[in-house]
Amino acid sequence: MKDRLQNWLPRLVVAPSFLLVLLFVYGFILYTAYLSMTNSRMLPSSEWVGFANYTKLFKLRSWDTALKNLAIFGILYIVICSALGLFLAILLDQKIRAEGVIRPIYLYPMALSFIVTGTAWKWFLDPGIGIENTMHAWGWESFHFDWIKNRSFAIYTVVMAAVWQSSGFVMAMFLAGLRGVDNEIIKAAQIDGASGFRIYRRIIIPLMRPVFLSAFVVLAHLAIKAYDLVIALTGGGPGRATELPATFMYSYTFTRNQMGIGASSAIIMLIMIFSIIIPYVYSETKNGENR
Amino acid sequence: MTISTFLKTSAAIIAVSGFATSAMAQNVEVLHWWTSGGEAAAVGVLKDDLATKGFGWDDMPIAGGGGSDAMTVLRARVVAGDAPTAAQMLGFDIKDWAGTTGKLGNLNAVAERDGWDAVIPEALQEFSKYDGVWIAAPVNVHSTNWVWINKSALDAVGGKAPESWDELIVVLDAMKANGITPLAHGGQAWQDATIFDAVVMGIGADFYQAAFIDLDPAALGGADMVKAFERMAKLRSYVDDNFSGRDWNLASAMVIEGTAGMQMMGDWAKGEFLKAGQVPGEDFICIRFPGTQGKVTFNSDQFVMFDQGGASEAQLAMAASVMDPVFQSAFNVVKGSVPARTDVPNTDFDDCGKKGMADFAEANANGGLYGSMAHGHANPAAIKNAIYDVVTAHFNGEYDSVTAAAELVDAVEIAR
Numbered sequence: 001m002k003d004r005l006q007n008w009l010p011r012l013v014v015a016p017s018f019l020l021v022l023l024f025v026y027g028f029i030l031y032t033a034y035l036s037m038t039n040s041r042m043l044p045s046s047e048w049v050g051f052a053n054y055t056k057l058f059k060l061r062s063w064d065t066a067l068k069n070l071a072i073f074g075i076l077y078i079v080i081c082s083a084l085g086l087f088l089a090i091l092l093d094q095k096i097r098a099e100g101v102i103r104p105i106y107l108y109p110m111a112l113s114f115i116v117t118g119t120a121w122k123w124f125l126d127p128g129i130g131i132e133n134t135m136h137a138w139g140w141e142s143f144h145f146d147w148i149k150n151r152s153f154a155i156y157t158v159v160m161a162a163v164w165q166s167s168g169f170v171m172a173m174f175l176a177g178l179r180g181v182d183n184e185i186i187k188a189a190q191i192d193g194a195s196g197f198r199i200y201r202r203i204i205i206p207l208m209r210p211v212f213l214s215a216f217v218v219l220a221h222l223a224i225k226a227y228d229l230v231i232a233l234t235g236g237g238p239g240r241a242t243e244l245p246a247t248f249m250y251s252y253t254f255t256r257n258q259m260g261i262g263a264s265s266a267i268i269m270l271i272m273i274f275s276i277i278i279p280y281v282y283s284e285t286k287n288g289e290n291r
Numbered sequence: 292m293t294i295s296t297f298l299k300t301s302a303a304i305i306a307v308s309g310f311a312t313s314a315m316a317q318n319v320e321v322l323h324w325w326t327s328g329g330e331a332a333a334v335g336v337l338k339d340d341l342a343t344k345g346f347g348w349d350d351m352p353i354a355g356g357g358g359s360d361a362m363t364v365l366r367a368r369v370v371a372g373d374a375p376t377a378a379q380m381l382g383f384d385i386k387d388w389a390g391t392t393g394k395l396g397n398l399n400a401v402a403e404r405d406g407w408d409a410v411i412p413e414a415l416q417e418f419s420k421y422d423g424v425w426i427a428a429p430v431n432v433h434s435t436n437w438v439w440i441n442k443s444a445l446d447a448v449g450g451k452a453p454e455s456w457d458e459l460i461v462v463l464d465a466m467k468a469n470g471i472t473p474l475a476h477g478g479q480a481w482q483d484a485t486i487f488d489a490v491v492m493g494i495g496a497d498f499y500q501a502a503f504i505d506l507d508p509a510a511l512g513g514a515d516m517v518k519a520f521e522r523m524a525k526l527r528s529y530v531d532d533n534f535s536g537r538d539w540n541l542a543s544a545m546v547i548e549g550t551a552g553m554q555m556m557g558d559w560a561k562g563e564f565l566k567a568g569q570v571p572g573e574d575f576i577c578i579r580f581p582g583t584q585g586k587v588t589f590n591s592d593q594f595v596m597f598d599q600g601g602a603s604e605a606q607l608a609m610a611a612s613v614m615d616p617v618f619q620s621a622f623n624v625v626k627g628s629v630p631a632r633t634d635v636p637n638t639d640f641d642d643c644g645k646k647g648m649a650d651f652a653e654a655n656a657n658g659g660l661y662g663s664m665a666h667g668h669a670n671p672a673a674i675k676n677a678i679y680d681v682v683t684a685h686f687n688g689e690y691d692s693v694t695a696a697a698e699l700v701d702a703v704e705i706a707r
Contacts, residue, residue, distance in 0.1 A: 041387075041673065042388070042391050042672075043366065043370065043391050043392065056705060059705060060705065061680075061698075062680060126533070127532075127533050128533040148535075149532065149533060149535050151687055151688065235479070237478060237535050237683075237687075238478055238535035238687050239535075239683045239684050239687035240480075240680060240683065241687070254362075254363045255359040255362075255363075255676070256672055256676040257671065257673050258706070
């Protein structure tokens with residue numbers, strides 16, 4: 001009896017969440033794919049239109065803008081976060097005093113939600129009340145910084161806020177990686193007469209490869225699903241200059257009564273995420289087998 | 292452990308837990324987005340009225356002006372088969388709901404008893420009726436072609452309210468020369484579109500009809516549209532550079548404080564002036580957008596009843612309360628709008644309210660009542676937003692006026 005119970009208990013415990021995930025994640029992914037092939041507008045409909053929504057989607061100027069913005073935002077966000085995170089981690093790894101105090105300070109922004117980050121940065125960057133206004137009040141009259149109000153530069157303010165939020169987290173990942181480097185290797189290099197810079201460039205950073213990969217996957221999916229930060233920071237504006245695929249998807253599905261087009265944009269985003277995650281998972285499992 | 296054992300176990304657990312449904316009492320459950328102070332007080336009037344008739348009120352407020360969040364919640368409820376008794380809705384949303392779901396209540400019994408046909412303007416009935424059946428009770432009528440001017444700023448430039456486009460430009464130039472921001476405006480798509488409504492109407496009512504209601508490509512891309520966009524660009528030159536993303540009530544505050552000369556906004560802006568202790572005619576004045584006197588571009592909040600196996604007693608009672616002239620007056624005095632029926636006495640309204648009611652009656656008599664494009668009363672949400680995109684892109688300098696008119700034709704075509 002006891003054996004039977006022990007055999008069944010884990011299944012009983014896991015089953016509800018398994019079923020919920022099956023239905024609410026994979027079930028609704030399939031449902032969204034189905035909706036993207038129908039002429040759903042305000043409410044889901046079942047009239048089949050094939051790929052017409054995808055054709056329309058790629059004709060829309062705002063979808064082009066969203067994709068371009070995602071490219072700018074995604075690349076800058078990932079590159080700057082990784083570089084800054086690694087740099088900070090290396091600095092922290094110099095056996096400095098009070099590391100325990102400094103580390104959480106850098107990590108802290110990650111504890112905030114993107115809504116808070118977005119709102120705070122909106123105020124910083126607003127020329128009327130933020131940095132520009134403060135500089136003018138301090139007497140630096142020629143100071144000029146109105147990127148958030150400028151159509152061509154607004155997307156870079158989103159990058160700034162996002163980098164501020166996430167680079168501390170990337171730093172923590174790299175710091176863990178640096179702590180895992182075998183001291184013997186470094187000592188051997190020092191005996192061979194390698195300089196500190198050379199040791200980092202030739203030995204330690206190449207050893208960080210798995211960390212780079214993890215950081216890339218985490219940051220890439222954050223970039224693709226970025227929604228709340230843009231909504232809080234710029235509201236997609238000025239005009240529609242900071243539209244991202246996620247804000248596009250929400251507005252078409254829920255406020256513009258074009259659910260079919262919204263669903264097709266969601267599927268495109270899903271494909272983008274899969275194209276990042278699947279190679280990652282594949283390489284991870286392959287490594288596991290080798291071990 | 293196989294997938295199939297997982298599935299069997301999971302199914303069993305779900306079956307055991309079951310779903311509990313609670314019995315409904317004779318309450319009305321009302322979904323709305325009137326959550327700010329004055330609006331909530333106005334809803335309270337309706338609630339008390341229903342209480343005297345013996346119906347409870349289950350409040351379901353979804354904050355967020357314009358109601359897009361409320362619509363998202365409503366959609367989820369209706370798809371799940373759990374529609375509220377009544378929901379606040381605007382313009383083409385009502386038509387879309389009626390057209391796609393057919394799950395709306397029939398209010399003909401109370402409409403015939405109380406003679407709604409005679410007192411509600413036909414332009415409103417367009418939205419309250421579907422296939423000749425009353426499905427909604429209009430609560431109020433907002434009109435969007437208003438200009439709110441700071442009185443002392445206007446006095447400083449001669450004191451005469453502009454009556455034509457050219458006079459408006461003279462006043463704006465003079466205000467600029469006086470060192471204030473001539474036009475207070477918030478750079479959000481719907482605010483840009485609200486001004487665009489008035490500008491297009493200022494060029495001509497027939498043009499408005501052809502472009503926004505008939506969606507005639509010749510009007511959407513024609514010379515008059517280019518002219519409308521040029522006027523928008525002209526107005527943009529009177530707005531300060533820090534306008535993007537500003538909320539409309541902050542723009543109103545600029546006019547109240549006198550750092551800006553005027554704001555072009557619907558009559559809900561009046562509430563901001565009154566809250567700041569300002570008196571219509573003394574501290575601020577309200578005029579129709581120059582060139583649109585006698586015309587009204589409106590939007591109207593309506594309570595749509597959902598079908599619950601024929602309209603229930605509670606729904607009929609609520610509809611009757613909403614249309615009661617006493618409620619219409621009390622509610623609209625608080626809300627800043629005008630009553631949806633034309634036979635309500637104007638005694639309790641302030642000067643701007645009285646002007647609003649007179650203009651509304653005049654426009655109704657002369658056929659000058661048009662649904663507002665910016666507020667979803669001229670065309671469906673998909674097309675409205677497509678127009679928003681072009682208007683706001685142009686207002687932010689992305690397109691020149693000729694390109695914008697051409698883009699407008701394309702955008703409307705894709706959204707249809």
